[in-house]
Amino acid sequence: MDGFSDELEFLVDSTNVDNVGDASEIDYDLDELDDIEDDDRDVVEYEFSNSNGQDITGAALSRDKPLLLVHRSHQHASILPQVLNDAADRHSDELTLGAVVSMPRMSPKSIKSFFNIIPSDDVPIRIADPECFARMDSFGEELKKQRDKEFVGPSTSKYWTYFTEELPAGFTQEWIGAVLDAQRDCGATVLLSPGLWVDPASPAKSLAAMRQHAVWSRERVLSGEHLAVNVTLPSSWLANDVLREQLLNEIVDMSDPVFYMRFRWPLLAQPYGHLIDSSILEGYMELSATCRDNDIKLILPNTGLTGWLALAWGAHGFSTGMGSGERAFADIRLIKIKATGPRPAPTQRMFSSPLLHIVEKPILDSLDRLPNAQRCSCKFCIAMRRGGDGFDKPLAGAHYLRRVADLTAQISSAERGRGVAAREIVTNACVYKDESNKRVPLANHNNPRHLPLWRALL
Ligand SMILES: [Zn+2]
Structure with missing residues (x-):
């Protein structure tokens, strides 16, 4: 027996997991599953408008109905088209639906197959999230420490040059063009700017980079396409008064109409838990209200019911999904135990x-x-x-x-x-x-x- 085979690893997202049965919900390896789900279905070309020539994506982004994004999970994703159809049948008058995939953790073929089986008239928003924050020159080192391995493994990272390419001279407009091209190729109807980590250690510099990347992205967007400014930040940008004010000023000054903002939460107190830090929640409240008052559509990916709460404060949309990682973008920790007996049943x-x-x-x-x-x-x-x-x-x-x-x-x-x-x-x-x-x-x-x-x- 080698040194690894008698050890089980569990990634947990909460502080007080009592036993491995609690943790086993989220022990999947993100790199292993998607190619298995590939099928031989022909991949069709996507349209940005419906058969009447209307821009349904633009209408969905601008209308005053909340946007519910279903974030594709790595396990049990095959039921999601049924979930989206069901929601469209019951609530098309009250909300807009969208689907999000994690681009660098899937193969291009899996993404196209997934988008292919979702009806475009009912689900006008399709996002292929580039997750550039997880690059090793962004938040990747910290993520690797928390998982004890790379965020994206070799089975999928081989497809995504924009994610793996080293950029010794820094981020360029050409690289941003490649990030957008990758999303277009997958059939995304709303393109995202790269969404690199906004480091609070150097606020002015980080915000300037965020703005520059948004400008470059906008210059690369074609007529008829839609862009959301993608931002990934630690939750200190919400909880800290000084940082929050700088962030809000920047967003209002940028004049971009749609923001896709993901904040890293601290380790949660309960499995599949909620954010219970009042200073962060108050930050969300102010951010949402500021966006509403300035006619900015704010989308909060991976927030679960906290995102639903933010709709009441003025946010436009949020995403959630089947797994804990789709419901919360929170710190995780790794538990390693000796595999001495049969694996406990999941809770x-x-x-x-x-x-x-x-x-x-x-x-x-x-x-x-x-x-x-x-x-x-x-x-x-x-x-x-x-x-x-x-x-x-x-x-x-x-x-x-x-x-x-x-x-x-x-x-x-x-x-x-x-x-x-x-x-x-x-x-x-x-x-x-x-x-x-x-x-x-x-x-x-x-x-x-x-x-x-x-x-x-x-
Ligand atoms: Zn039920």
């Missing part, structure tokens, strides 16, 4: 919509047995209950995404505005928690610790 978790929180499946079952409880009757839950032992991870993920779409639609069409509607939903969740807690204790990871904080900020 089964489900999204409780009335609680706005992920809980363990037995807890959800207990909540569903309380008097006046309404068990979820969505088609994914019904399919899961038909399936025997009562749990299926792709269906559980589909249920979560369906309920997030419902929550988004619910605040989109509210008569008194998104803020009031979100406050009502969060207040109801607080009441539901207090009532349920008397019969079904919601402790540890099952405790929706974010609710009081959210309520205070609405």
Whole structure:
């Protein structure tokens, strides 16, 4: 036996994971899965407009309906077209749908196949995220330290010169052109600027680079194409008053209409948890309101229900997905243990919509047995209950995404505005928690610790 084979590695996204069963949800290796999912389907050419010649992507970006982006996961992604179809059938009047793929962690063929099976009229926004922040000359070293390996492995990085190419003379407009070309080739309908890490150690220099890259990107965008300024930053840019003011001033001065902003969160307190740092949340609130007041469409990728909350503050859209990495862009840590026995079964978790929180499946079952409880009757839950032992991870993920779409639609069409509607939903969740807690204790990871904080900020 060699030195590696008796060791199991788990990447976890929360501070107090109790056992490996908790961590096993996110132990996948990002590099191994996509080529398996490739099929021989012919890849079609994409159109930026629908059959009537209308610019449906432009209309989707500019209209006043929230944008829900489903971020493709590395596991169980084959159910996502059904999830998107379901959301389009039920909510096309209330929200705009989009799909996002992680470009350097997939093969071009996998990306095209995925986009190919999503109906373009229902899902007008397609983003191939270049994830340039993970380059080794950006945030890559830090990511590598957290994972103990490269963010993008050789099975997919070989396709992406823009990601691997060394740039000793720095980032150039020509390189930015290559970043945009790669997204075009995959069929993206909204192009992103590279989105390099904005280092708070040298704020003025980092912001100047962000702006320069946006200018160069805009110069490379063709007539009829759409661009979002892509920015990746540590959450200190939100929590720290001085940094936040500099950032907001820069965004307003830039005159770009769409921003795609991803903030690195600290290690979360619970698996599939929420951000519960009030200073960061307050930063999101101010950022969202500033964008709304200045007619900037703000998209917050990988934020889960925190992104939904930000819709109430003025954000335009957010992304989430099946896996914890799609729901939160947060620090992670690596656990290594000796593989002495059989691998523990993963903890089964489900999204409780009335609680706005992920809980363990037995807890959800207990909540569903309380008097006046309404068990979820969505088609994914019904399919899961038909399936025997009562749990299926792709269906559980589909249920979560369906309920997030419902929550988004619910605040989109509210008569008194998104803020009031979100406050009502969060207040109801607080009441539901207090009532349920008397019969079904919601402790540890099952405790929706974010609710009081959210309520205070609405
Ligand atoms: Zn359901």
